[in-house]
Amino acid sequence: MGEHDSLPSFEEAVLPHLDAAYNLARWLTRDERDAEDVVQEAYLRAFRFFSGFHGGDARAWLLKIVRNTFYTWSHTNRPLRGAEEFDEKHFPVHSRIPYAEEVLLQNDNSTLVRRALKKLPQNYREILILRELEEMSYKEIAEITSMPIGTVMSTLSRARSCLRGVLTTLMNEVPMPSSRRIVNVNA
Numbered sequence: 628m629g630e631h632d633s634l635p636s637f638e639e640a641v642l643p644h645l646d647a648a649y650n651l652a653r654w655l656t657r658d659e660r661d662a663e664d665v666v667q668e669a670y671l672r673a674f675r676f677f678s679g680f681h682g683g684d685a686r687a688w689l690l691k692i693v694r695n696t697f698y699t700w701s702h703t704n705r706p707l708r709g710a711e712e713f714d715e716k717h718f719p720v721h722s723r724i725p726y727a728e729e730v731l732l733q734n735d736n737s738t739l740v741r742r743a744l745k746k747l748p749q750n751y752r753e754i755l756i757l758r759e760l761e762e763m764s765y766k767e768i769a770e771i772t773s774m775p776i777g778t779v780m781s782t783l784s785r786a787r788s789c790l791r792g793v794l795t796t797l798m799n800e801v802p803m804p805s806s807r808r809i810v811n812v813n814a
Contacts, residue, residue: 637677640685641670647686647761648693654756655697657745661704669696684767690757691771743793751786758783 634640648669652662669692680688744752757763757771768783769776 634680634682635685637674640680641673641677641689644686644689645670648689650760651690651693651753651756652697654744654752654760655694655749656701661700665697665700666693668700669693672696684770687763687767687770690761690763691773694753694771739794739797743790743797746793746797747786747789750782751789754779754783755786755790 645666648666649662652665652669653659656662656665669689673689673692676692744755747755753772754768757768758765763771765776765779765783768774768779772779774782
């Protein structure tokens with residue numbers, strides 16, 4: 628029995644991660660149909676290059692393909708027209724604002740969180756999705772994004788800070804009981 632005999636088949640290694648692939652594609656594309664197209668193309672690429680997979684973390688391998696497929700797809704299908712750089716001045720980070728995780732736990736309204744995630748720059752949204760929703764390790768995220776682990780950690784920190792600011796802004800825009808409103812005492 629050779630080394631390749633012990634490797635899982637494409638179906639065993641890659642198909643179980645279809646939900647994770649779709650979840651990442653959905654957050655990157657912000658559209659269900661586009662996400663389906665990206666995942667379909669990613670799975671075709673994964674199948675085509677499965678002979679190059681030598682074992683290891685199939686989910687991280689697949690999500691890297693999904694991510695790369697998205698970027699290729701977006702350059703073809705979504706040229707940058709009128710895109711603006713994220714301006715942190717619009718969403719300042721204040722020391723008295725609770726951590727994003729606390730806001731998520733306190734606020735049972737997932738629509739607010741989804742709106743906040745959509746407002747983040749793509750690289751921040753991507754890192755948060757991989758870490759918080761897909762529960763991937765820093766090492767796995769580094770592998771998927773081709774970033775050093777330190778860069779993953781610092782980007783994740785900045786992404787959490789931006790998410791906190793966006794959530795605060797959105798929560799203060801939405802009419803709610805004053806007990807749930809976050810008040811900026813430094814203003």
